[in-house]
Each structure stands twice: as C-alpha cells, then as structure tokens.
Amino acid sequence: MERGAGLSSTSSPLASVHDLVMLDLDGVVYVGPDAVPHAARTIGGLSTPVAYLTNNATRAASDVAEHLRSFGLELEDAAVVTAGQVVADLVRREAGEGARVLLAGADGMRAALEQVGMEVVASAEDAPHAVVQGGVIDVRWSELAEASYAVAAGVPWFASNPDTTFPTPRGLAPGNGAFVHAVALATGREPRVAGKPAGPIFEEARRRTGATSPLMVGDRIDTDIDGAIDAGIDAMVVLTGVTTLADVIELAPGHRPSYVAADLRALDEPHPDVVLERSRATCGEAVASLTDERLDVVGVEDGDLRGLRALVALAWQARDRGDAVSVEDVRMGP
Template structure:
C-alpha cells in the first residue's frame, strides 16, 4: 500500500520487521520531566536499535540523552538527533565556519551552533550571515524583532522546526513554530526548516545508523507522520501527546499513518489485518460497528491495537465514502 493511504499489516511485532526505531520525544517518550507511561520499559525491551528524533531545540543532545538515561535507558549521546543539530549543519553549509549567526532561541540551539564553529550574535546590526530560530525557552520580543530586521534585510533564515505547540504537564504551550510565524508575519518570508516534517532530520538519523528500513513513531501528524511519509518511512502514531483518537479519525488520505497505537507498547505487538464490510470492521477479536454515526467496539479493549485498528479503519472508510462517524462513546484506557 502507498504510504499515507491507510493502515499496513504485520504478523510479527512491529519493531522486529524494521532495522531502526525512530522515536519522537515530547509527547511520545516523555512529557516535561516525566516519562510517558509504558515508554521506558518498552524502549528498554526492544531488540531493534533506537534513534531519538526531536524537533525541540531547547536542549542539547547531551542534555536530552541524560534525561532519557534518568529513566533507566542505556544510550549514547549520538542516539539523540535534535533539530537544533540538523539546522546548525544546514547553516554551516550555507555560510561557512566562523560566520556570524543571529539566534532567536534557546541555549540548546546556541550550543549546537557554537559546536560547529559558528559565532552567535544578538543584533541585526552585527551583520549576521544567517538567522536561526530554535527552542522557545526564554525567547523574548527583542530577539524576534532583531530576527525580523535581519530577515527583512534579506539574510538567509533557518528554523529548527515548525511545531506551533508542544505538550507540557500543564497542557499545550506555544512551540517554536509559533515564534517562527511571528517573524513570517512581520517579514512576509518563510524559513528553511530542518526538523520534521522536513526530511533532513530523518536523513541524519539514517546516516548515523546506516538504517535501510526504519519506522517512525510520533504523536503529531503534521510533523512526525507527514515527515516520515515524505522521507519514505513507515510511521506509527501514538495517542500520548498532541494527537487524539478523534484527530486520527479525521486524517485524510495521503497523510494517514501505517500504524496506530495507544502508546509505545504498539511497537512490541503485531498489527493484524483489518477487514471493513460496510458499517462494520473486524481486526482479530475486535469488532467496530457504526450505528447512527457512533462507533462502538466489542471483543477487545478499544485502546488495544486490534481495537484501535478496527475503529480507525472503519472511520477512514466511512469518511472516504462521505459518511460522518465519531467515537464519542469509546473510552481510552489508562
């Protein structure tokens, strides 16, 4: 099946049929300082190598790796691929070693730029050869203003990622993309983007690992799933971060993940075939039926892999033929 068109099937545990598992971090492995339930034990049990891909340029790869190791995970620093690292490499190729770069971003983005020999400046009057936005912690209006002045003057503009939000323990907060949009509105220009859904971050993970058949797991369709599809990579969406089940049901053809699971435990499970027949879908023991526009699940927990696959396949088939359905009465388990 063409990527983005609908659900794929595997009779073996999903991770075992790939040579690399790419994991988004915020909303997939952790939210704020805390691990997502079941994430650490699932990752620790995988036999397949893991790379951690994050659009969040707020922290350095070393800091992120230390955070992951605090959950009991064993990994080297270079298992973490940050959009900050990738955008810094793009900037270096554009302007060369030792060039001045105007940063509107966090310390993690600064360290990624300086690690490559670039000189970070704070004013458009410093004659920067590039502008970079990455990371959102403590970004202030004056930084956005200086970035806008330089971008308006024609200085090449780069962004680590376009995420307008990111999940925190208190809810969704503005992401780097929200600040990028502010500069875009002020200047009428658009930046070169390194992180998901752009492909450079996927290319870097494959370069580091030599992987030929990776699978990407994320919580955002517009970055993780769309980016994987553009890079020719199978993707699984999980429901532990930004995307809800209701959101998944509304995904149009061309943007649909190959797999769906409540959390990372879906990596260790098969994803059985789904058979859709009119207003009914069957996946293993799970049966999803649409009655009066509502989908109900029987035979399996609605948040199990078979239950979710039955619900999602039925909803997509219904939407594709013009029928409206919802899952208001399906309760996701803890």
Template sequence: MTVPSPGSRLVDAYDLVIFDLDGVIYLVDRPIETAVAAVGRLHAEGKPLAYATNNASRRAAEVAALLSGMGLAVRPDEVLTSAAAAAGLLANRFPADSPVLVVGAEALRAEVRAVGLRPVTRLEDGPVAVVQGYAPEIGWADLAEAALAVRAGAEWFATNTDRTLPTARGPVPGNGSLVAVLRTALEREPDVVVGKPAPALFTAAARQAGATRPLAVGDRLDTDIEGAVRAGLDSLLVLTGVTRPAELLHAAVSERPTYVANDLGGLFDPAQVVHLPSHVTGEPGPTASGSTTGGFTASGPTTPAASGWQVVADGATALLTGSGSSLEALGALCAVSWSGQPISTVEPESDSARSALRDLDLLH
C-alpha cells in the same frame, strides 16, 4: 510498506525504530512510564534505536544524559536534533566565522559555534542568517531583532514549526507559534525549515544505522507522521502526546500513520496496536439505505484485522455498532472517514460502542 505477519510483534518487522521524544518518551522532563519500560526492553533485545527530535533547546549529549537519567542507556550518537541539523546546514551555506543571529536556547548557540560560525544577538552585528528555535525565555526584543535582520537580507532558518509542545497540563505554544509571530510581521515564510515534517532527520537516522526497514514513532500528525510519510517510512502514532483520536479521523493523506497504539506497548503486543487502512484510492460503497460503510475499495485493509466493529455513515454522522477494543473501533472509524466520507459525529448503538467512544473521547 512492511506488514507484520498476523499475531507477530510489530517491532520484529523493522530493523530500526526512530523515536520522537516529547509526547512519546517523556512529557517535558517527566518520563512516560510505559515508554521507559518499552525502550528498556528494546535495548535488552539489542534492537537498533534512534531518537529524532524537533526540540532545539538541548544538544545531543544533553538529550542522552536526560534519557540516561530516566534509566535508558542512550548514546549521544543515537540522538538527532533539529538544532544540530540547522547548524550543519548553516555551515554548508556560509563561510567560517560568519555571524548568525540566534533566537533560541543556549544549545542552539552552542551548535552554531561548534560548526565554526559566530552567534550574535543584534542587527548591528551584521548577521548573514537568522536561526530560530524554541526557548521559554524568548521575548519581544529577540523577535524584533530577528525581524529586522531578515528585512535587512539575512536568510531565515527555523529549526521546526511545531505549533505546540506537549505538557502534563496540556499543549502549550511551541516554536511554530514563535515562527508565526515573525511570519505575520514579515508577511513571508522562513527560507528553510529544518525539523520534521522535513524528512532529513529520519533519512539521516536510517543512513547512520544502515537500516533498510525503519519504523518512525511519534505523537503528532503534522510533524512526526508527515515527516515519516515524506521520508517513505512506515509510522506508528502513539496517543500519549499531542494528537487525539478526533484529529486522526480527519488526517490528511500526507499525515496518516501506518499504525496507531495507545502507547509503546503496541510495539510488542499485537492486541495493543491497529494497522490502519492504506491510503484510500476508491470511493465509499453505498449500502441499501444510501449510507456508507467501511466496505469501500481501498489500496489496503479497510478495517483492523479481527475487528468486530461496524460503522455506518450517513453524511457526517456515523453509527458505531459491534464490539472489540477501543483501538479497533478507531481503526474502523478511520477506514470510513478516510474513504472520502469525513466523520464529524459518532453515535453509539450499544453499551460497548458507548464505552469505546468514551475511551477515545469521541462520545458527544
């Protein structure tokens, strides 16, 4: 783990920043203003960047054009998509001109063609594989053909298993929800899942940039952050997309980020990012009252540096007291909840605590 020196900028500790897109840079096609400003600043400073997305509905050049339209100077070779990665795996597995049943957007079909395979749409075309990616126009007939092809012996590739997609109106069903339809019908898992949380997109980005200290930035625990953990990378969770603070408190060890920030401003301002506790190895330490606090033995810092918050947990209920930023309160709560004392309810002991919990949507 790379740890920035106190008071230094987070971004300066890393030689590559790998961004997720949906929920980090934009919501659907609407840019997140703070993200656009942050990425523009990184470009101006010459920081190497990459973009790794599970979205299989656009090719790399289309993603770069979309980002350029938002005012970001992004090259196609900086973009890694699950569609291109899936097509590459298919090309390594099957001979040229093999028929592949594509359930997804035109971008996925184009990637399959680009590697010398032949996209098809029906069982009667004899597909050797099914590749499934998100597209809003996918319907029952598409899923039925895919189910029939897999039952007939075709290998099943999923570009990703994201259950939801972030939108300005809230999360909506993603490719993982469509994969779940086939999983239910076939009573089996896909043969290959290409995108995050598989580490391939992250490791490819680091290899391509020649980076030795990459930082992965994402908005969801079960794909971006778990993928970074699997790849052995430090990660920053931003709260502009899918994951909310309550989910972070209950994150599995495999889904725990290194840092959390409200948005990409945390890359530059130490006051806008919190270094979360490392994976906990010890047990919570008892207090005189038999409850637990953040003072357990752990493999890293148990509370954010300079945090003025204290957390006392009694069973699944925690009492938050003290003062500081809302993010520091979240870090203190994670330190206790990740210690083996899972928190389901947090009560404030002061107006400052009440305000922080309100900001975090943890006030009940």
C-alpha cells in the same frame, strides 16, 4: 470484503520488521520531566536499534540523552538527533564555518551552533550571515525584533522546527513555530526548516545509523507523521501526546499513518489484519461497527490495539465513501 483501509499489518512484533525505530520524544517518550507510562520498559526491551528524533532545540543532545538515561535507558549521546543539531549543520554548510549567526532561541540551540564553529551574535547590526530560530525557553521580544530586522533585510533565515505548540506538564504552550510565525508575519518571508516534517532530520538519523527500513513513531500528525510519509518512511501514531483518536479518525488520505496505537507497547506486538465490510470491521477478537454515524467496538478492552485498528480502518473507509462518522462518543469495551 477488503483489508486495512490504509493500515498496514504485521504477523511479527512491529519493531522486528524494521532496522531502526525513530522515536519522537515530547509526548511519546516523556512529557516534561516524566516518562510516558510503559515507554521506558518497552524501549529497553527492543532488539531493534533506536534513534530519538526531537524538534525541541531548547536543550543540547547530551542533556536529552542524560534525561533518557534517568529513566533507565541505555544509549549513546549520538542516538539523539535534535533539530538544533541539524539546522546548525545546515547553516554551517551554507554560510561556512565561523559565520556570524543571529539567534532568536534557547541555550541548546546556541550550543549546537557553537559546536559547529558558528559565531552567535545578538543584533542585526552585527552583520549576520544567517538568522536561526530554535528553542522556546526565555525567548524575548527583542530577539524576535532583531531577527525580523535581519530577515527583512534579506539575511538567509533558518528554523529548527515549525511546531506551534510545546507540551508541558501543565498543558500546551507556544512552540518555536509560533515565534517563527511572528517573524514571518513581520517580514512576509518563510524560513528553511530542518526539523520534522522537513526531510533533513530524517536524513541525518539514517546517515548516523545506516538504516534502510526505519519506522517513525510520533504523536503529531503535521510533523512526525506527515514528515515520515513525505520521506517514504513507515509511521505509527501514538495517542500519548497531542493527537487524539478523534484526530486520527478525521485524517484524509495522504496524511494517514501505517499504524495507530495507544502507546509504545505496540512496538512489541503484531498488528493483525483488519477485515472490512460496509459497516463492520474485525481485527482478531475486536469487532467495530458503525450505526447511524456512531462507532462502537466490542470484544476487547479500551485501548486494545486490535480495537483501535478495527475502529480506525472502519472510520476511514466510511469517510472515504462520504459517510458521516461521529467522533464525539466512541465506545470501546469488552
């Protein structure tokens, strides 16, 4: 028998073994104007400090903080770290205060640039020192065209984040990464990125808090989880946003989070050991089995943390030895 198949375990509530909880926002704490179920109550009950890391540069950090306070959460504006803030500071350090920046983005990104002393311009003919893409609200073709002209001419190019989709109450819409990709296709170049999965946003959260043992919680593998892994930070994926259980099961080594959970309530729970046999995994009362490529979990209710851990560990073990695993009809029940 073996334990875990890549999942870490804790005998104490997960948040208590870290000195900072880094939370992604869209799909983790809220979707659009509404809080994700259980999120506010769980966050409000944590004794571990919390930082909110968002790749969304559409809004200013103060507006994001006010949104979070509307759910009853207590926080200072500085607890919110936006990719817009981080890319603005990166541009300031490289281009110098007062530099002209051609922006293809939203008002929140403009505010972040102006707060660090940048002069925002609208045309490649304004001789910009840098091009920035950040935020997706009301981005026009003309902005993308001007950005493309400047980037093609060799102007340094920065992007707040690479997310190709943006969650809304109606579903997924094109994200900043989709617009970045359009400029990349037009120019044959790639930008420097500040937000997840790049390291600068994690470094800024650590700098503000002094944390040495943070936990990153997110709903996106390619940004939240991959970025945390690259930064040497433990990560937990939650299934309240874009990543599904099927997505988690299919993850290859090197992209797997330390923890997996249905929602943020798992921050306030221990994550018990998973004991693995060839076609069976046990985590507390949960027992997962693999029969003819089919995964089943018994002993716990749907969404129970122990059931998820047993199922994911068993699936990862099977996939690593080359066995087929069906992700279309997973059963979980008492």
